[in-house]
Amino acid sequence: MALDTSAQSPAPVRQVVNLIGQYIDRLGAIWVEGQIAQINRRPGIQTVFMTLRDGVADISVPLTCPRTVLDGLATPLVEGASVVVFAKPSYYANRGTLSLQVREIRMVGLGELMARLEQRRQLLAAEGLFAAELKRRLPFLPRRVGLVTAPGSAAERDVLDNARRRWPGVTFEVAAATMQGPRAAAEVMAALSRLDRMAEVDVIVIARGGGAVEDLLPFSDEGLIRAVAAATTPVVSAIGHEQDTPLLDYVADVRASTPTDAAKLVVPDVLDESRRVAQARERLREIISTWWSREQAALDAIRSRPALADPSSQVESRVQEILDLRHRARQCLVHAVDRASDDIGHQRARARALSPLATLQRGYSVTQTAHGDVVTSVQGLPTGTALTIRVADGRIHTTTTDTELLEEGPTDD
Template sequence: MALETSPSAPAAVRQIALAISQWVGRLGAIWVEGQITQVSRRPGVGTVFMTMRDSAADISVPVTCARTLFDSLNPPLVEGASVVIHAKPDYYPNRGSLSLVAREIRMVGLGELLARLERRRQLLAAEGLFAPDLKRRLPFLPRCVGLVTAPGSAAERDVVDNARRRWPGVAFETAYAAMQGSRAASEVIDAVERLDRDPRVDVIVVARGGGSVEDLLPFSDEGLVRAVAGCRTPVVSAIGHEPDTPLLDLVADLRASTPTDAAKHLVPDMAEELAGVTWARDRVRTLLRQLVERESRALADLRARPALADPRSLLGARSVEVEDLRDRGRRCLTHQLARAGDDIAHQRARAQALSPLATLERGYAVVQAADGAVVRSVEGVAAGAPLRIRVADGRIAATTTKVEAAAIDVEESHG
């Protein structure tokens, strides 16, 4: 029923929202065709939020579906897939938004094709064919570039012309193959394997100038992917199609956005390399010149020092010091020798004073018996006994005529 309203009796917002919700609720489930442009899976939420866009007009509508329904799709639903959904319109009064609640989702046309490619990509990725650690570096300056492309194609001209413009001496070995159609995958595989066996080829380029998703299907062929993964020669993919990525881009060692971009990665730019060599040469010359100048200044500073400017001045000063030290040493040695001579003289005088000969020189004599024994007392010496008397300058032979004991000696002996 239509609401009866007037300027004096307007309806509240909640009434209008509830009325719209009731009107939309009366609509039954419908089948809708479109393209999925956005998919949002929020953690912990059992509902998947999507946006469905009309393929011919710039019109879109939100779509929700249960997570169980979304996860049960095989192949899985991806953005850009064309689908047909069985859904019921639903209006949310609190937010004032209209959406479709999907009850069934079917992929059709391009959407089903993209989903099948996505499932193939997931299976090959699980085998590790797209692992980053398997990617090989391209040679800095390849001797020969292998090119797989269609005969007389614009892609061939772009690769060859741009590469030779950058490095005129680059050589190409071209293997022609169909880049579209049912024979394309097998011919590209044969061309890649033939170039991989050629020992002259250092890098292989598969080039095509873009196309629709259906035209690029051969470059997502599983046999081609495995053939490129088994190549010993680095492979560059230059399909030239940005929105959709063929599986060849994922398995190749380098993905170029266009054939022209591939030529930039194949060979270095001669002008840039010459400029780099010139800069490096000038830099080395500057550094070498600075080093020589610094060492020359250091050498000049050393030569300007007195020790090196006039070495004889230092020798003269040192010779004076040597002479002073020599004179001082001589004086010290003379003084030491004089003191030592005085000590020797004193010791000699003391020794001479203690010598018996010195006593004899003062008038004393040593009397010995005939057997050589020194006569210390009158006892034991009889008259007429032979004696030998030692004086300072010789010996005297004598005979005892009389023996007298000194009174003083007797008194001292008794005392």
């Protein structure tokens, strides 16, 4: 219904917005076809927010979908899937936005196919076939490179030409296989098995050029995925272009964006390696030169020391020290002998001074009885007693004829 408005009597925003909402509310639920561009699951909220994009025009509309509807799908919904939704248009007046309230979702065409592939990917990932710890490193310079591709294909030429351009001595073992159609997966598995049994093959490349999603389905075959996971030789996946991601890319040890990129991954560039060798050799030369210069400087410093520059000077100085020490030792010994001689002389003089013989030489004598007793008193000496008198130079034998006792005995003075 048209509004009767003019510049003098305009309609307020709320009235216009409410009329738009009323008009949209009169629309019933409709089927809408498009492509899922975004899925936003918020924890604790039972509504999933998505964006539905038109397949041709650059137009999109928000979707609000109950979580139960999304979880009830036979295959998980992924971004990029083509779907048909049964939804009721709804207009939010406060924000002035239009959205579709989803009641049912059906995946069609490529969208259904992508959903099935995503479900298969999740199941295989849950088994651990895509685990990062299972990935093997490629050899630096393989003895022989195995190549699984269609005979005479552009992918074969890209891999061979680019690899030989990088490393002219590289050798290939090409195993031909159909790379499209119902027989492709089985033939690729057979070629992979044959190359994996060859001991001289160090790496295997599975290469195919770009194509539609349907053309690349053999490289998402579950049997092929398990065969690659069981292979003992590292496998490089080079299927399609950068945007193509078959399941083979997840299980392979290395993913190459294109066959040309695979050639760069499996063999090194001879020019780059030659340059690295030259740089390493130059660094080694510098290290050795620096080490030699340091050791030579240390040797020169040692040789410049006086002990090595003039060894005889050290000997001469030591000889003089020995002579000085010997002279000092002789002097010390002479002094010690002189002091000892003087001490002996003093001791001898003292001993002589204290000796009874010295007393005898001064005129004294010692009188002894025949039994050797020293006579100190006249008492007890009868007349005729035999005596021996010891003088300085001998003994006198005599007998007493008479004794006389003095009035006063000798004093200490």
